[in-house]
Amino acid sequence: MKCNERMSGTPWILGLILLLGSSLTATAQTTLPSYGVQGVHVIQSDGSVKTNQTIHWADGVIRRVSTDETLPSSARVLAEGDSLLILPAFIDGLNHAGMPDAVAPSSYGNPDRPSDPTYDRAGIQPHRLAELEFDVSHSSVEAHQSAGFGAVNSSHQGRMLPGQSSMFFTQAQETFSGYESPLYESALGYVFQFDGAGGRAYPSTDMAIMARFKQLLYDAEALQQHIQYVEGSGAEQMEAPKRDAVLESLFPLLNGEKPLMASVDSPEDAERVLMLADEFDFSVIFATSADLTPIASKLTQSATPVLFQFDRPEAPDWIQKEVKETAEEESEAQDETTVENEEPSEEELSEEEKAFRTRQASAWDAKKGALRSMLDAGLMIGAYGFDGKVTDFYEALRFYHEQGGVSSTELLNILSSNTAMILGIERLGTLTEGSLANMIVMRGQDWLSEDSTLLFTMSNGHVITIDND
Amino acid sequence: MTIQKSTTHKGLLTAVMMLSFTYVSAQPSTYAGPQSVLIKNGLVKTITQGDLPNTDVYIVNGIIQGIGQELSAPGNIPVIDATGKVVMPGIIDAHSHLNTVSTNEATSPVTAEITIKESIDPNDVAMYHALAGGVTTINLMHGSANVIGARNATLKLRYGADQFGLQFQEAPQTIKFALGENPTRVHGQGTGVQPRTRMGVERVIRDIFDDAIEYDRQRQAYLDQKEAHERRPNRVAPPVPVAMNLRLEVISDILKGNILVHCHSYRADEIVMLVNVFKEYGVENYTFQHANEAFKVAPELAEAGANASVFSDWWAYKFEVYYSTAYNAAILHENGVNTSINSDSNELIRHLNHEAAKVVRYGGISADDALAMITINPAKQLGIDDMVGSLEVGKHGDISIWSADPLSIYAVNEMTLVDGQVLFNREADVADARLDRAISYDQSFKDLQSEVSEAVRGRQDDACMEDAFILFESGLQTEQTHNH
Known part of the structure; x- marks a missing residue:
């Protein structure tokens, strides 16, 4: 379904955290990746669109949104090109996802x-x-x-x-x-x-x-x-x-x-x-x-x-x-080969x-x-x-x-x-500097179009590649 | 030929779609607040002040302002010509479950903390059906599963109003009690908790009354000390809080006379039991519902000032109600018990005039007394007789207009007004009286037909004890069918 930048890790158990004390959590910090996209259309939640944008995010936070194509050398270029749309990732306001x-x-x-x-x-x-x-x-x-x-x-x-x-x-x-x-x-x-x-x-x-x-x-x-x-x-x-x-x-x-x-x-x-x-x-x-x-x-x-x-x-x-x-x-009306006088079945209604x-x-x-x-x-x-x-x-x-x-x-x-x-x-919910790096990248002209394809979902700065096969 | 029909349908759909979210309204007139109207030249049955031929009734902003001849109103006030018609107060049904969302919370022998006011369905077309029968006010009741059920809701049938607008705000609060088989079957037999017997029913009532008295004492002591502590925190110690207990607050209000009891009952012995318990605890002005054996203890009821709300000739649908008589209402009435005839049925409610007429037929009471049994008498039982139940200046403009004497089998209700607004007019009656907001976008025509068929099929033919009041199914409680 997807692949991720880190393929190893230990499942978290918050109940254990609570039992052992919060100090343990500090020993397991991970460095969140630094990424960027270049030359894309950015669609904000208010509908405004900016073309040829570069977005850089690191440690789960959007660091820069601009027309400057330069990304830090440490940033991995995730995608580039004017056929790409980048939008705020969706938020599910209430769900039972992940719950028993x-x-x-x-x-x-x-x-x-x-x-x-x-x-x-x-x-x-x-x-x-x-x-x-x-x-x-x-x-x-x-x-x-x-x-x-x-x-x-x-x-x-x-x-x-x-x-x-x-x-x-x-x-x-x-x-x-x-x-x-x-x-x-x-x-x-x-x-x-x-x-x-x-x-x-x-x-x-x-x-x-x-x-x-x-x-x-x-x-x-x-x-x-x-x-x-x-x-x-x-x-x-x-x-x-x-x-x-x-x-x-x-x-x-x-x-x-x-x-x-x-x-x-x-x-x-x-x-x-x-x-x-x-x-x-x-x-x-x-x-x-x-x-x-x-x-x-x-x-x-x-x-x-x-x-x-x-x-x-x-x-x-x-x-x-x-x-x-x-x-x-x-x-049928547009089809010249349609046989004239072919009546559709009708139903009697009271x-x-x-x-x-x-x-x-x-x-x-x-x-x-x-x-x-x-x-x-x-x-x-x-x-x-x-x-x-x-x-x-x-x-x-x-x-x-x-x-x-x-x-x-x-x-x-x-x-x-x-x-x-x-x-x-x-x-x-917004794509501005300082916002959390929750975004989606789509290929297409209109994000809502049936012809558009979701390529990546970014959550907390992590990239999830969507398998569309 | 058939192409034309089909084209018609498609044209209809296309037209609707082009309207883009506008409703094609076919619903009847809906409530728009108190209105002014002049009803001219009818035979006015005031109920309390006799019959007045060729008389006008003038309603201003929902309140009767004048009753007399040759009354006039400003030109902008609509006039209804009632020549040859009978004008009477809107009918009041003291026992109904017409438009509850749920009727029984059958998991506890006492559920006084619950209120039917939070279980009103304001979209039910049954209200329109009742209006068609001349009914303007109902006592929307909890079912009879519990010894002490929920508080009831007195409703005005302001069809189209929301769940708050339907409520008769000035009406005092009433509550449902139930004796006999239903609570003992549900709780004693059903879940093994008290009450299992009629003795247990009495015990449940006495225990909760005693609990409420003690609660009231403790709660008041807490509130008093809390207030004193807040006033002088350095001199008065804070009290241990006593939580508000909604159930006991309501019971306490019954004991204080703030809530009127309407008690489901059948047998004479249980009726007398409750009279005695109420006498002991000082509860007054209560009504026995159904009360099929009340005629046996009519003098005792009269002495206690108790009311009775009964069927005219309906019994034998379960064991405890095999012994009854069509003379019940008449005997109670003759003994001085304020008696009403109720429906407890979405079908009977549409012809309560016939039910009242049966009391004349069987019991030989006067026609005026019979009409009182569906107007002013139930109004007294609900504590609203100073506002509705008769046609008097200052009372609400709740009126039904009949083609002939309402007790005649040939009489037809032609018009019903609530707060001066015509909410049923036989001449303008619509085939589908559902509110627009009650129309389901995905219900099939067939399912609707079944629903309507169920709603109008008449008295429940399964009102017998064999399959009465099926409470629990497969271990899970299902929505319970109220069964008297």
């Missing part, structure tokens, strides 16, 4: 007291940090590399509160030595979803998830207060608080220091999450493939961004059929079904225009949820471009700088 499969609810069995399952059984695991189990050699990370993602914000799979997500580089495992880690930033936010405990365990419905979430924060609030009292003055006689790692992991959310990253399927679910945010005064980042335009004013007022999933929606069968038939008729189709066609248009609609409503949109299928991903991007009215610049913006800004990692 979710534990099936049935494997837990049913709790003795369904109303009061353990935190794990209930799917309440906000204390879990992704880096404790992230596996950079996982095929899902490789798929991200192949699609042009240089970084991914990954979290555990699970249910209501599966864990806190962390940002990882997608650089290959072979580029690490010792106990190094692809982790860039830990614990960006708390993942939340309307996914009940499953089986005979509380909570099982969305409304119960809402209530359980509130109770968690009430309990966390009391525990935090207790700890503060004990640590303060005048509480010498006070009993010690009953420490609780799950509740304590929620203190930053309770204090408004970290966002809730809420996966929702509908505007109504998003409104429910906003109710929680209003009550407890924390910020939210939504992850969805739904059209949240109906609640756009609420989102803009609260400066709540949205991570959008680029799935390729399928038109209803009858529309696909008609589009196909129309294309065939047009083709008036009811005709009316149904009229409304469904409108719904299909709305689906296609969902992203455009949210952009026009002024929402801050990033990207998330790449499912590992590279071809489908680019088809989805072209779908929203060609049928959804979203420009290639807007798409690039969504996939790079917007996602970086939403996650608060502004050294990603």
Whole structure:
């Protein structure tokens, strides 16, 4: 699939690092390579294009972007030529890439007291940090590399509160030595979803998830207060608080220091999450493939961004059929050898079904225009949820471009700088001096074109050569 | 010939595509906020002040401003000619699960911390169907899986509004309780936790009430000391925090009279049990739902000031409800129990006028009393009778207009208004009343037909105890079908 500049290395085990102490990590520093590209077109996330550019990066940081062709003698020239495009690497704003499969609810069995399952059984695991189990050699990370993602914000799979997500580089495992880690930033936010405990365990419905979430924060609030009292003055006689790692992991959310990253399927679910945010005064980042335009004013007022999933929606069968038939008729009309009077097969439709189709066609248009609609409503949109299928991903991007009215610049913006800004990692997503060297190199005239080819993905300055065979 | 049809379809698709993300709207009128309207010359059934022939009702910004003859309104106010029609208050259904996202959180015998207000589906076409039957307000309830279920949501059927706009904001909070087979089957038989018997049901209620009383004491003591500590930190020691407990807060509010109980029940003995428990804990103004054996203890209910919300003639769908009578509502009424007729069904809700008429047919009560059972009586049970349930100046402009006496089998609801806005008009009725936002882009026509067929197929024919309330399937809880 790819080759890398370093083919040896030791898998990192962060859990071991934590056990042995951070001083060990210093013994395993690696020197990041120095690279350059020359004479290329640079496309920034804002759509601006500069031709005949030279980019030099070393130690994972972009050192220079200019028309000066001179590269340091130590830099290896990765590529050159005016047929090459260089863009910011994509960022996946929320994913499970590199994480183990979710534990099936049935494997837990049913709790003795369904109303009061353990935190794990209930799917309440906000204390879990992704880096404790992230596996950079996982095929899902490789798929991200192949699609042009240089970084991914990954979290555990699970249910209501599966864990806190962390940002990882997608650089290959072979580029690490010792106990190094692809982790860039830990614990960006708390993942939340309307996914009940499953089986005979509380909570099982969305409304119960809402209530359980509130109770968690009430309990966390009391525990935090207790700890503060004990640590303060005048509480010498006070009993010690009953420490609780799950509740304590929620203190930053309770204090408004970290966002809730809420996966929702509908505007109504998003409104429910906003109710929680209003009550407890924390910020939210939504992850969805739904059209949240109906609640756009609420989102803009609260400066709540949205991570959008680029799935390729399928038109209803009858529309696909008609589009196909129309294309065939047009083709036949141009073909002089077509036999005249050859009538296509027809289907009889009731008036009811005709009316149904009229409304469904409108719904299909709305689906296609969902992203455009949210952009026009002024929402801050990033990207998330790449499912590992590279071809489908680019088809989805072209779908929203060609049928959804979203420009290639807007798409690039969504996939790079917007996602970086939403996650608060502004050294990603741009190609400027001092930015992290996360880039992609493509051959072609238009990065979104089906004819363009992804050649390299750079993550943290490391080069991943994409095998397009 | 067929080419023309096909061309028509393709032309349609092409036209839609050219519109570029604009909707072709075929949905009915949707809620746009309180409106002004003058309804002229109808037979006005006020419910509380008798019938008024050839009378006008003038609604200004959603509130009834005048009821009388020869009323006039500014020229820009729409006028509805109700000559020959019957104008009555919008029907109120005190027991519905019309548009819940989920109905039962069946994993705990007590789930007072949950609220159906966080489980409202504002896109369900069932609301339009109910409007077509003249219904304007519903009690959207949690199911009956738990002894104490979730808090309910009183909704106005403002079709097209969002989940917040549908809520009857001024209505007091109500909560669902349930006695008998459902909670004992779900929890006792289902998961081996209390309650397994009707005795256990009572124990669950008493225990949680006692817990709430103790919690309330501890929480208040904590808050008091916290406040004192913050005021004089050097003189008052900080208290050990007592976390807010949402479940017990709600139970405490029941005991304080801030939340009205609506209790699923069937048998006379369990009904009397709850009356006694409530008397002991000082809980008042509650309503027994279903209450098929309530007629046996009607005097006791009247003495306790309890309400009853019942079916007109529906029973025998499981063991605990084999003993009942179509005279139930009439007997309760004659004994002075405020009684309403409810639907608990997305189909029955569309003809509650017929259900009320059955009480006249079987029980021989007056037509006015029967209409009260679907208007002002349920309004009292929901604590909203000062706003809706009758046609009086100052009340909400929630109205249904009928082609004839609503208790006639031939009567048809022609128009329904909520807050003065016409949200159902039989003359302008659309074939497909779904909201634009509820249209699925990938649902097949066949699947939609099945869905509609299910929605309008009438009473559930499987409402019997054999396959009632299947809670758990293959070890995993599935979405539960509410089963009375």
